[in-house]
Amino acid sequence: MIKKRKKIILLFCLLTMVTLVVADKVWAHDSALQQQLNQISEHDDKTQALAELSQLINVGDFDGAGQVRILLLQGRTLFLLHEYEEGIKVVQQARDIAAANVFLGLVAKANKLLGVLRHYQGELKSALIAYQQSLDYYETHQDLVANNFAIERANLLNNIALIYTSLGQASLALVNYKLAEPLYSAYGDEVDKVDIRYNIAVLHLSLKRFDSTISMLKETILKRQQLNDNLGVAKATATLGVAYKDSGQFKLAEENILAALTYFQQHDYKHDIAAQLHNISEVYNNIADVEQAIFYANKALNMSQQIGHQKAYAGSLQSLAKGYFYSGDLAEAEHYINESIAVAQKNDYQDLLTENLAISALVSASQHHFVEALAKQQRYRQKYLLAANNLLNEKLAEFESKQLSQKIVDLEQRRKLQTLEAVKTEQQRNLIILSVVFIFVVVFFIYRRYLEQRLTKELEWRVKQRTHELETLTHELEKANQVKSQFLANMSHEIRTPLTAIIGHAEALIYDDVDKSKFRQDIEVVHGNSLHLLDLINDILDLSRIEANKLELEIQPLDLSDLIQDLRDTFNAQAQQKNLVFTIAHQLPLPFVIEIDSLRLKQILLNLCANAIKFTEKGSVTLNITWLNDELVFTVTDTGIGLSEAHLAQVFEIFTQADNSISRRFGGSGLGLTLSNQLAKLMSGNIAVTSKLGHGSCFCLSLPCLHNICDNGVPLPSRLLANHDGKLFNGKILLAEDHGDNRRLIARLLTRLGLDTIVATNGKEAVAQCIKHQPDLVLLDIQMPEMDGVEAFQTLRDLGCTQPIYALTANAMSHEVSKYLDLGFTGHLKKPIERTAFIAAIAKHCTVCDERADASDSALIHTKLENFKSESSVLASNSIKKDIEKDIEQPALIARAEQSLLALDLSDLVAKFKANLSNDKRELILYRDNNDINKVAALAHRLAGAAQMFGFVELNQAASELELAIKKTTVIDEAAQLLISELMHCLIDEINLIEQQ
Incomplete structure (x- = not known):
């Protein structure tokens, strides 16, 4: 018998050890799976995460709980990808497996996720059932894990309240909010408390309490900004826009909804994008901007259909029906309102059905189907009165309950007051007699004291006021004296400085103590300082004339x-x-x-x-x-x-x-x-x-x-009424520019001046074309594909090319210009083209068609020479005469060229540049998605130069800031990536604005 007991004890120990070993293996297996699932859930690429989960469930050997966790993560990933229908199928499969294995906690999680998917799909009643089934589990087991389950219960109650709000059942929504609020207060954080405040604001909005809604939403936005909850701020801003829309404040509605829509589009929140596209369409319908209403309604329709957002889809159909009705297209209006009614009936959207009946009645009446229109109008009125009656009944019940409670409180307070009044009356009788006698005595002494103090204070006030006036006047006089002294000191310095230079150089000229080669420079110094002194005196005289009302304008x-x-x-x-x-x-x-x-x-x-x-x-x-x-x-x-x-x-x-x-x-x-x-x-x-x-x-x-x-x-x-369409220059110019719009613009300017223009799209082409055509002047862009401008310049010089070569680039900082000149470039021309410098450079190296100065120019040259002879003992040499002729003819030539270019029509090039922006935007998005920062920088450089050439200042600034940010970034960390991403979004927004113009 003893031996038998020993065998049983030994067998029990062995079984216990085996059980512990198996449990350790299962725990290790589950822990490894959870770690793997955590890594997959952190992927930024949700499509890749979905593929990894599918591969994991196909090749892995997991028990029922492991399969459910994988499927739930698949469902959550499909939700983030807006594939609601596929997500529902996966989560239902997970729920079935969990139910079969009696994993009640996982069944509850599956039901909650199923409710979220149904909610976002617009199937409100199905979502409500799923939420309620999940809540039943947490209500049943709340005593086991109170703290953890409390937040789960609060979240589910919050979601159920949102469903009831959308279904128009305000009383049930309020009940669930009241159940959720103490749970959030006890166990939730600040974000939870703000969220439920926001949801209650949504409930007020459904009850048409616009003032309280707007007040609560503004408070919510402020709280979420303090919590750095940008997505929450955007959602509250969108709801605030809807509140403004429903209350008739359409301008504020438009501002808030568009602000929220911009944020959602930047972060690709498709569900919210669809809703806000529908809301902004409704705003434009309300202000009778039919074209914008139809435009946004179509975008909302496409987006909601793409992601399966049934409520936004039904609403977008209604918005389209309104837009086409306003525009007079009754057939389209009838088509879309019927589709909206079908979707609303399928999903039991009662508010939408009621509105659709009113719109449908208007369409039928406009089509002269009066009987049908009247029937629809009566159905609409019945639904409207039923909803109003239900709301009124709720309000009456609430009001009667409050009144009853208030009556009980009033009765209790009245009883206490009666007791207190009796005691108070007795005390008052005893005090009144004593008080009256005492008051008469005290009043006499107080009045006498008051008269004395009043007279004293009045005298003191008058003395202080007069003293203050004298101090203020003294301070102003001292300040004026300081200002005048400071001005005289400044003016003395300002006048003496140019006078010193004038007197010094004049004495040098009088005593012939100057370098003959710098004779003109000395005269220019005297002349420049004289002008400066004249300007200073003119400023003083102008001020004097203005103060004396003697300055007259010459219009x-x-x-x-x-x-x-x-x-x-x-x-x-x-x-x-x-x-x-x-x-x-x-x-x-x-x-x-x-x-x-x-x-x-x-x-x-x-x-x-x-x-x-x-x-x-x-x-x-x-x-x-x-x-x-x-x-x-x-x-x-x-x-x-x-x-x-x-x-x-x-x-x-x-x-x-x-x-x-x-x-x-x-x-x-x-x-x-x-x-x-x-x-x-x-x-x-x-x-x-x-x-x-x-x-x-x-x-x-x-x-x-x-x-x-x-x-x-x-x-x-x-001055431009004269005809300057003739050729001004003869010659050939090679233009190398990789940006097509810039190339066409500069080529047209050169052709306008009468020059033969040879174009190249990169450095290699430029070298080949220069060897082939031997141009008089070469203009090289610096940043070009295949071979940049610097390489092309060095190659041409190595091949023996002696033609003048200019660097044509937007890189116009002084150190960059010095670099090009040090390399041997003939000169530098900045983009966008500064026409005076551009024409002057061409004039240096190309033949002028008509170099003869007119009679007035000749007379001016003669006058300058005579003045020069009379003012100096040195005779004007031929070189001096040529300099003066050049001073006269060069500005005249440039002026004629500028007039010719000003008359040039560039509207087709501007239109082509705007049209090409779509291709640039696609390339930018492609480079961004591929994380090719270098190509983004190159494209930003091209866009900055072209935008500046065509006068798009904001686009130039956005592209320049992006290029500069990439150039300055040495290490691409998270902060740098965020900055570059934001600047790319800004650049894309600028392109979108130009495309919409």
Whole structure:
């Protein structure tokens, strides 16, 4: 017997060991599977993740629980890929396996995921059943794992409430929200609490409580911004747009829905994209913008059909029906409203069915089917009254319940008040008599004391007021005296500086103490300083005339293209000396003629631009010109030292600068801005300024003026009415440019000037064409495929090519230009083409068709020579005469060439450039998807140059920023990838905007 017991104990121990070994193996197997599933779920490429899961379930040897976990991850991945129907099939298979093996927890998870898929597909009642089945499990087992199951229950209750809201059953939605809210409060985080607040706002929206909805949504957006929940912000913004739409605030609705739609499109949230496309279509239907409504409704229809979003699909069909009804196409309206009714009936969308009946009745009435229209209208009215009655019953029940509770509270409070009133009355009787006697005595003494204090305070106030006035006056006089002293010191310095140079060089000339070869330079120094001194005196005189109302404006036609060129010529060199980028940006058609005092306008702009360059140590200065509401707006923006708020308030005060150190560091008398402001006011304009200390300033000049337009709608100044269509130059030019639109534009400019143009698309072609045709001048783009401009230049020089070769590129920084010149390039021409420099370079190397100066030019040469003889004892030699002739003829030739190019029609090239942007966008998206950063940078460089050539400033800026970001990035980490991705999105958005124009 004892031996038998020992055998049983030994057998039990062996079985226990075997069981533990098997359990360890199963646990190890499950742990390895879960680790593998975690790795697959982290894949960014969800299609690849789906393929790996299919392979895993086909080749792996897993038990029932393992199969269910794999299938659930497959279903979740299909959900992320918007393949709802396939996801439902997979999750149902997982649920069946889990049910067969009595894995109740996995059955609950499968039911929840099935509810999500049904919900997103628009099958609301099926989703509700799945959610409820999942909730039953967590309600039954909530005592086992309270903390973990509490959040699961809250999430399911939240989802069920959303379903009831969509079905129009507000009371049931509210019940579920009330059950979920304490669970989130006890176990949830801040995000959960904000989410349920958002969902309650959606419930208020379904009840048409727009004020409370809008208030709660704004609060939700603020909270989600603090939590950096960008997707949540976008969803709340979209719902806010719907609330504005339903409350009739269509402008706000459009802004919010489009903002949300942009975010969803950037992140490819297709389900949300479909919903917001439908919502924005409804907004445009409400404001009778039929074309936009139909456009967005079609996009919503395609997107919702693609991903199986039934509710958005039914809504899009209704929006299309409305749009076609508004446009008068009754057949299309009837077709789409019938389709919408069919989808709504299938999915039991009662609100949509009610609206569809009203629209269908209108369509039938418009088709003269009056009996049918009346029947539909009566059905619509019945549904509407039934819904209103149900809502009213709920409100009445809620109101009666509240009233009953309030009555009970009122009765209890009334009983307590009666008791208190009795005690209070007894106490009051005892106190009143004593209080009355005491008050009479105290009032007498208080009144007497009050009179004494009042008289004393009034006297003290008068003394303080007078003292303050005297102190203020003294301070203003001291400040005025300091300003005048500072101004006199500045003016003394400003006047003495040019006078010193004038007197010194004049004495040198008088005593013949100069180098004969530098005779002209000395005269130019005297002349330049004299002009500077004259400008300074003129500023003071102008201010005096303005204050005396003696300054009169001289209104005359002005071509803005001349002004722009003058400003560019004036400030490009100054900016380059300080390594700054000076840019003039505009979208105006040139020539653009206005009626204005050109001298005063130029005087203001010279002051603003000169100040911007003077006070900017690094960065850029930009002059932007726009025509808006019969006003010219000139905006000068710099990245300079900026101004504080205190200095900003006195920036236009006479004889002042930010502080005395400004005069010492940068010079200047402090007259420029004061004079500019006075001139702007005299011209009925205004100068506004914004600035931030250390971050630059922005001066905005607005001037009302008359815009002259000729018969064909193109503004032309009088100087362009002469015919300059003849050939100006003879010769052959080789143009190498890889960008087709740039190549066509520059080739047309060269042909317009009368030149034979040979084109090449890359460096190899350029070398071959140069050897074959032997052109007079070669223009080489630097960045080209196969062989770049530098390689092509070196190859041509090695082959013995002696023709002048210019670097034609958008790389216009001073160190880049120096690099090209050091390599041996003849010169450098910047893109976009600066026509004066472009024509001047051509004139150096190509034959001019007509080099004869007219009679006025000859007279001017003769006058210059006579003046030169009378002012100097040195006779004008032949070389000096040639220099003067060149000074007269060269500007005249350039002016004629510029006039010829200004009359050139480039509209077809602009249209072709815009059409080609679609190909560039496709290439950009392809390179982005392939993560080919180098090709993205090359394409951005090409787009930046071409956009600048054709006047698309925003596109140029977006492409330039992308190219610069890639160039500066040495290591492609997550931050760099995010920045580059955002800049690519910006560039694509700019292309989309141009395509839509």
